[in-house]
Amino acid sequence: MLRVLTLSTLFPDASRPNFGVFVERQTLGLAAHPEVALRLVAPVGLPPWPLAALAHYRPLAALPGRELWKGLDTCRPRFTTIPGTGARFHVAALVRRLTPLLTAIRRDFPFDVIDAEFFFPDGPAAVALGRHFGVPVSIKARGADVHHWGTAPATAGQVVAAGQQAQGMLAVSQAMKADMVALGLPAERIRVHSTGVDLNRFAPRERDEAKAALGIAGPLVVSLGxxxxxxxxxIVLRAVASLPGVSLLIAGEGPERAALEAEIVQAGVGDRVRLLGSVPHADLPALLAAADVMALASSSEGLANAWVEALACGTPIAITDAGGAGEVVTTPAAGRIVPRDAVAFAAAIADLLATPPPRDETRNAAARFTWEANTAALHDHLSELVAHFRVFHGMPRHSAA
Known part of the structure; x- marks a missing residue:
C-alpha cells in the first residue's frame, strides 16, 4: 500500500467550489486506487488580523479545520500571508504551520511520499517538509505556478531551488516541461502528466436544444476562465463583435468584469454577448456542448482543462499557441491555433462556423485524456519515487497498516 500525503493550496472548498476542481478530480482518482491510502492537506492562506476580518476573507476563515470532503480526510490549516511582500514569506509561513500538523498526522498515517499539487508555495514547502520527515517529494507544475511565481523576483529563487531538490516533478504538457527546464530544473526528473476529462459527462448533445436552454439561437462561441x-x-469579445449574428457567452469571474462590461456596451453587442459569472463545473458540459466554438485567448497556459473538456463535447477550439496547445490541437477537427489578436480569432471562429468539423472527429481529439490514465500514471510516478528513495537511503519497505 502506497501512503500519499497530498498537499495543495489549490483545492475546492465550500466557499470556492470551482477552485482547482481538476486537482480535486485527480486526487479523488488517486485516493480510489486500490493500492493507495491518501490524506489531503489543503492549506488556506489568510492575512493577519484585522485584514482577515474583511468580508472578502470571512468565508475562508469560516472553513472547518478538518472535514470529510467528498470522502477525503481533509485538513485545511490556515497559514499567514503578508500583503505587499510579493509572496516571499508564504513558504516559511506554510512550513511553520504544517510541521506540527504533519507530525500529528504521521503518528497514525506514516506517509511514504508528499505529493505537492501546485509549484508555489506548495513545492518549496513540500521539499522542506520532505527533508524533515525523511520522505521523497513530487511537485506538479500546472501553468501560472511556474510562469508567474517561477519568474517573479520575490519567489523565483524558491521555485527553482524546490525543483532542483525535489525527487520528482510532473508537468501538464511537454511545453510546460520545456519551460521548467529553461528555468534550470533537471529534465531527467520531470515527467509529463496529462490532465483528464470525464468522457461520460463531457459529451456531445443535441446542439440546438442545448442552445435553446441558454436562450441562444444561431452561432454560439463560449469562452471559459x-x-x-x-x-x-x-480579445475574444472584440473578435465576436466583428462577426454579425454570432453570440458569445463568457463563463468566469474576476477583476476584469467591469472592463468587459464597459467594452460590451461600447461595442453595442449587449444583445449577443453575456457574462455568465462563475459557472458550477457540473454545468459546464451543457454549456460547452451548446457551443459551436470554444475560444480562449490566453497569454500563457500549461494545458487548459477547458480545451480538453470542449473537445470531449465535440466542440472545436480556437486558442493561442500557449503552453501545450500544439499537443491538443493536432488535427483540423480539433480547431485552430492562432495569433493573440482579435482579427486572427475572428478569422478562426468564422472558419470553424463556416465548415464545422465532424463532432466525432473533434471528440476523438480528447480521447486520450482520461482520468483513468491520469491515475495510473500518477500512481506509477509516486511508487517509483518511493522505491528509488528507499534504495538510495537503505530503508526497508514497511507493510500497510
Whole structure:
C-alpha cells in the first residue's frame, strides 16, 4: 500500500467550489486506487488580523479545520500571508504551520511520499517538509505556478531551488516541461502528466436544444476562465463583435468584469454577448456542448482543462499557441491555433462556423485524456519515487497498516 500525503493550496472548498476542481478530480482518482491510502492537506492562506476580518476573507476563515470532503480526510490549516511582500514569506509561513500538523498526522498515517499539487508555495514547502520527515517529494507544475511565481523576483529563487531538490516533478504538457527546464530544473526528473476529462459527462448533445436552454439561437462561441488579463476575454469579445449574428457567452469571474462590461456596451453587442459569472463545473458540459466554438485567448497556459473538456463535447477550439496547445490541437477537427489578436480569432471562429468539423472527429481529439490514465500514471510516478528513495537511503519497505 502506497501512503500519499497530498498537499495543495489549490483545492475546492465550500466557499470556492470551482477552485482547482481538476486537482480535486485527480486526487479523488488517486485516493480510489486500490493500492493507495491518501490524506489531503489543503492549506488556506489568510492575512493577519484585522485584514482577515474583511468580508472578502470571512468565508475562508469560516472553513472547518478538518472535514470529510467528498470522502477525503481533509485538513485545511490556515497559514499567514503578508500583503505587499510579493509572496516571499508564504513558504516559511506554510512550513511553520504544517510541521506540527504533519507530525500529528504521521503518528497514525506514516506517509511514504508528499505529493505537492501546485509549484508555489506548495513545492518549496513540500521539499522542506520532505527533508524533515525523511520522505521523497513530487511537485506538479500546472501553468501560472511556474510562469508567474517561477519568474517573479520575490519567489523565483524558491521555485527553482524546490525543483532542483525535489525527487520528482510532473508537468501538464511537454511545453510546460520545456519551460521548467529553461528555468534550470533537471529534465531527467520531470515527467509529463496529462490532465483528464470525464468522457461520460463531457459529451456531445443535441446542439440546438442545448442552445435553446441558454436562450441562444444561431452561432454560439463560449469562452471559459477567470476574468483576468491573462485569459484574453477582451480579445475574444472584440473578435465576436466583428462577426454579425454570432453570440458569445463568457463563463468566469474576476477583476476584469467591469472592463468587459464597459467594452460590451461600447461595442453595442449587449444583445449577443453575456457574462455568465462563475459557472458550477457540473454545468459546464451543457454549456460547452451548446457551443459551436470554444475560444480562449490566453497569454500563457500549461494545458487548459477547458480545451480538453470542449473537445470531449465535440466542440472545436480556437486558442493561442500557449503552453501545450500544439499537443491538443493536432488535427483540423480539433480547431485552430492562432495569433493573440482579435482579427486572427475572428478569422478562426468564422472558419470553424463556416465548415464545422465532424463532432466525432473533434471528440476523438480528447480521447486520450482520461482520468483513468491520469491515475495510473500518477500512481506509477509516486511508487517509483518511493522505491528509488528507499534504495538510495537503505530503508526497508514497511507493510500497510
Amino acid at each position: 477567470a476574468l483576468i488579463p491573462r485569459k484574453g476575454h477582451d
